[in-house]
Amino acid sequence: MTGHLIMAPLLLPLFAGLLLLLEVRQRLWLRRLTGLIATALLLPVALLLWQQAADDVITVYRLGNWQPPFGIVLVLDQLSAMMLLITALLALPVYLHACRGDDQPGANFHTLFQFQLLGINGAFLTGDLFNLFVFFEVLLIASYALLMHGQGPQRAKAGLHYVILNLAGSSLFLFGLGLLYAATGTLNMADVGRVISAGELVSPLLLQVSGALLLVVFALKAALLPLSFWLPGAYSAASAPVAALFAIMTKVGLYAIWRMWPLLYGLQDSPLAGMVSPWLWWLALATIGFAALGALSAQRLAALASWLVLVSVGTLMAALTVATPAAWAAGFYYMIHSTFAAAALFLLVGLISTHRGVLADQIEEGSALSPLLGLLFVVLAVMLVGLPPLSGFIGKLLLLQAVPEAAFWIVLLLASLLLLIAFSRAGSTVFWRHQAGDKPAALSLADAAPLTFLLLLCVAMVVLAAPMMDVAASTAVQLANAQGYIDAVLGAAEVMP
Amino acid sequence: MEILLAIMIAVLTSCGIYLILRLRTFPVVVGLTLLSYAVNLFLFAMGRLTLNAPAVIGATDHYSDPLPQALVLTAIVIGFAMTAFLMALALRAWGEFGNDHVDGTAMPDDGDDRR
Secondary structure, three states, X not given: OHHHHHHHHHHHHHHHHHHXXXXXXXXXXXXXXXXXXXXXXXXXXXXXXXXXXXXXXXXXXXXXXOOOOOOOEEEEOHHHHXXXXXHHHHHHHXXXXXXXHHOOOOOOHHHHHHHHHHHHHHHHHEOEHHHHXXXXXXXXXXXXXXXXXXXXHHHHHHHHXXXXXHHHHHHHHHHHHHHHHHHHOOOEHHHHHHHHHOOOOOOHHHHHHHHHHHHHHHHHHHOOHHHOOHHXXXXXXXXXXXXXXHOOHHHHHHHHHHHHHHHHHOOOOOOOOOOOHXXXXXXXXXXXXXXXXXXXXXOEHHHXXXXXXXXXXXXXXXXXXXXXXXXXXXXXXXXXXXXHHHHHHHHXXXXXXXXXXXXXXXXXXXXXXXXXHHHHHHXXXXXXXXXXOOHHHHHHHHHHXXXXXXXXXXXXXXXXXXXXXXXXXXXXXXXXXXXXXXXXXXXXXHHHHHHHHHHHHHHHHHHXXXXXXXXXXXXXXXXXXXXXXXXXXXXXXXXXX | OHHHHHHXXXXXXHHHHHHHOXXXXXXXXXXXXXXXXXXXXXXXXXXXXXXXXXXXXXXXXXXOOHHHHHHHXXXXXXXXXXXXXXXXXXXXXXXXXXXXXXXXXOOOOOOOOOO
């Protein structure tokens, strides 16, 4: 039974989504309950899988019992288990927030939410590159529709750009996969690594081209600088819970690069080794700087939050490119923090918009807001800028320690300063400038609960920083050990019924 | 044969890219469709071209690689679904903006889109 548990993160949202299709348009409470049960069940499943992966065992599930490298495999190692856990922890509060009313304008929100989770979980679990493409498409098509959830020309425009860009990206992905197959004769991630390290490459040149193409696709999903212009528009146009769920989407792109790094881009004998990392390093730094400037220019709170997602993408990419276990471990910690904090900020912006009515989240003088909202904003700002004592500070400190490069220090610290200015300006305008005697509407605690849960997760990250860093360090070591991964996947035992 | 296929893919790809860069939604949709045709042909060639051979291993000594054929099938289905979605989206955007510019900005209505 436990051998099949790895399928649960895929089957749960799949069946919940299908079930929701059946009862759609009737009984809203039933839809919410079904979605809630499915989303909540992901959490114990992810915890069990995480526990299973924690003993440095790589679980391989052979779909259809084909001997790898033939057929498709699902692979659960510490990194995928961690990503599944982040997704489950993020999905629950986001879904709860959506059930407070944001789910109403579109009939299919609940179904799409489940399919989005299916795609994300699948991308984290699969050990096959073509299967990764399929799961990318699953999560993308759900995200296209989710992005358009609710009405408005702004959303239609952002949605159109997002869809066209990603369709072009999908074509590039397929070109890259075709070239990879031509160069190595396989699309199984572990087998690609084996073929390269065994020197059985058909053509190093084809591999270089395919690796570069795949990197462009992953960088597009992750929103690295020359490919990141879509992100602020799309994320700031989305409704609050959708944008909060999208906080994990850029991490899917980063995850894909991370996964392929030891097997393709960073592998010693790979023709790609040393070819992409100098580029990625400077692009990552440029992304941080560009996003920090963007945050300064933001005229809406949702735009500010989107630029912050970009800052974290740049920071993580820089840590990834350094490719030492210490940098990766710090990167993992920062990734968890930035996902939760960014999602919480999107949810908070959603709350602020509903409280301000017509003015929504424009950074302009408006009606008075509940002090509780202000408090949450300050806590989030401290966290996201990286001021002590919250998790952002620890994450940045760990990164600065692990990446002792002057350029990185300067860019990251300057960006933090710019973010501090952007947050102070936005916060003081939105919360302090209103007509005297204006009475703020009270904030209902149920509205604030989901995002408070995300904040508490970040606080827990401060308290549990030492054990979390141990886990992150062992995750990084396991990920960097390409030979261990290859042996585990290619020597996988048959799945017992 | 290889040359012919390569030229076909190149022509399809370049037409697709040119059309994607247009500023009305319909040419963009057609461009993405052409690009996906090019991808499908390209995937066929990824296991090297083999003529007059079944994609069945073991039946004869001479066979063509079956994997790309399976992958092309998947790619066709996904590409088709995505194109259908994009068409619906373009129609909705046209309804919302009142024009078919990808940015939704109104254009002088002289049919000239070379701006």
